[in-house]
Amino acid sequence: MADDEEVIEDSETEVKKSKKKSKDSASGEKETPQLIDIPGIGPGAVAKLEAAGIFDLMGLAVLTPPILAEMAGMGEAAARKAIQAARKMMDLGFSDGLAFAEKRKEIFNITTGSKNLDNLLGGKGIETKAITEAFGAYGSGKTQLALSLAVNVQLPVEKGGAEGKAVYIDTEGTFRPERVRQFAEGMGANADKVLKNILVARAFNSDHQILLLEKVSEMVKDGEPIRLMIIDSLTAHFRAEYSGRGMLADRQQRLNRYMHQLMKLAEQHNLAVYVTNQVMSDPAQMFGDPTKAVGGNIVGHSSTYRIYLRRGKKDSRVAKLIDSPNLPDNETVFMIETDGLKDVEI
Numbered sequence: 485m486a487d488d489e490e491v492i493e494d495s496e497t498e499v500k501k502s503k504k505k506s507k508d509s510a511s512g513e514k515e516t517p518q519l520i521d522i523p524g525i526g527p528g529a530v531a532k533l534e535a536a537g538i539f540d541l542m543g544l545a546v547l548t549p550p551i552l553a554e555m556a557g558m559g560e561a562a563a564r565k566a567i568q569a570a571r572k573m574m575d576l577g578f579s580d581g582l583a584f585a586e587k588r589k590e591i592f593n594i595t596t597g598s599k600n601l602d603n604l605l606g607g608k609g610i611e612t613k614a615i616t617e618a619f620g621a622y623g624s625g626k627t628q629l630a631l632s633l634a635v636n637v638q639l640p641v642e643k644g645g646a647e648g649k650a651v652y653i654d655t656e657g658t659f660r661p662e663r664v665r666q667f668a669e670g671m672g673a674n675a676d677k678v679l680k681n682i683l684v685a686r687a688f689n690s691d692h693q694i695l696l697l698e699k700v701s702e703m704v705k706d707g708e709p710i711r712l713m714i715i716d717s718l719t720a721h722f723r724a725e726y727s728g729r730g731m732l733a734d735r736q737q738r739l740n741r742y743m744h745q746l747m748k749l750a751e752q753h754n755l756a757v758y759v760t761n762q763v764m765s766d767p768a769q770m771f772g773d774p775t776k777a778v779g780g781n782i783v784g785h786s787s788t789y790r791i792y793l794r795r796g797k798k799d800s801r802v803a804k805l806i807d808s809p810n811l812p813d814n815e816t817v818f819m820i821e822t823d824g825l826k827d828v829e830i
């Protein structure tokens with residue numbers, strides 16, 4: 485496994501260009517302090533840190549002085565000061581409930597297109613600074629929901645969007661521009677414009693899938709108003725690559741790290757993250773639905789909202805919310821139609 489890790493590290497540094505101080509792009513956001521803002525950390529040190537995979541204050545704040553000293557080619561005393569400064573600037577620690585509530589006001593919601601499904605998710609669809617996971621069998625609607633969100637994120641806030649762009653990390657080659665056109669035309673939008681605001685990348689393996697997150701971070705810092713990141717599918721590559729006996733622990737560890745990276749990105753840049761996940765049969769489940777999500781607890785515990793999708797009566801889709809931190813477990817029904825996700829009387 486050590487070899488594997490090295491390959492990842494190497495390719496990460498290759499992709500990284502050293503950057504100047506960059507601003508937080510998106511409208512109305514406060515500027516987040518950057519590495520360069522830390523006393524004692526000059527452009528040379530920033531380049532070295534970035535080459536070592538450290539891009540933000542959090543990365544620096546968790547280092548120890550000897551490690552930072554070596555990484556950035558600086559003395560230990562200076563390294564200690566820099567770490568302390570980073571911790572101070574980051575305001576690590578507790579915030580009171582009111583401050584927490586204020587922070588939650590920054591959150592955007594993105595409508596799914598179906599009022600029923602939006603209500604299941606608390607009223608307004610999926611939210612930024614959170615990971616929403618949809619898991620279900622083939623054809624259950626995971627990709628359709630992804631495409632619908634990629635269109636809706638572009639809507640103005642009062643219409644259920646976040647006036648932002650979407651990033652679509654496609655691991656299975658199932659992104660369909662024609663389908664996006666149908667959704668866009670369904671809401672009377674210019675389909676070409678809508679497609680231009682969806683930045684699609686095909687991820688060829690799990691390493692590539694992981695690397696693309698850095699790319700997204702760079703795009704946000706370069707000013708792309710990205711509000712939604714889709715990973716369709718989250719687990720397919722991991723599942724295919726770590727299929728052997730005895731590989732499960734490694735797979736889970738990498739998935740775990742990936743989920744943490746996703747959450748960090750969601751929080752840092754105020755993005756909604758929507759991931760899809762397959763199900764596998766669970767022979768232990770004799771009654772009820774004999775399926776469970778790939779990645780199990782690791783993915784489940786890291787997702788803020790989890791929806792289980794399945795086909796229902798008369799071509800409808802049933803969505804069930806599972807283990808939400810603030811909403812009741814509940815079920816609803818919606819339809820996938822040519823021009824969008826629609827409601828069904830329930």
Ligand SMILES: Nc1ncnc2c1ncn2[C@@H]1O[C@H](COP(=O)(O)OP(=O)(O)OP(=O)(O)O)[C@@H](O)[C@H]1O
Binds near residue numbers: 621623628658822
């Ligand atoms: N234009 C359309 N009009 C109506 N329904 C459609 C249309 N396109 C796709 N669908 C429905 O969506 C289904 C496919 O759903 P989707 O691609 O979201 O599945 P998925 O959950 O992503 O499956 P997989 O695990 O294979 O990726 C089709 O079987 C069909 O029922």
Ligand SMILES: [Mg+2]
Binds near residue numbers: 627
């Ligand atoms: Mg799909």
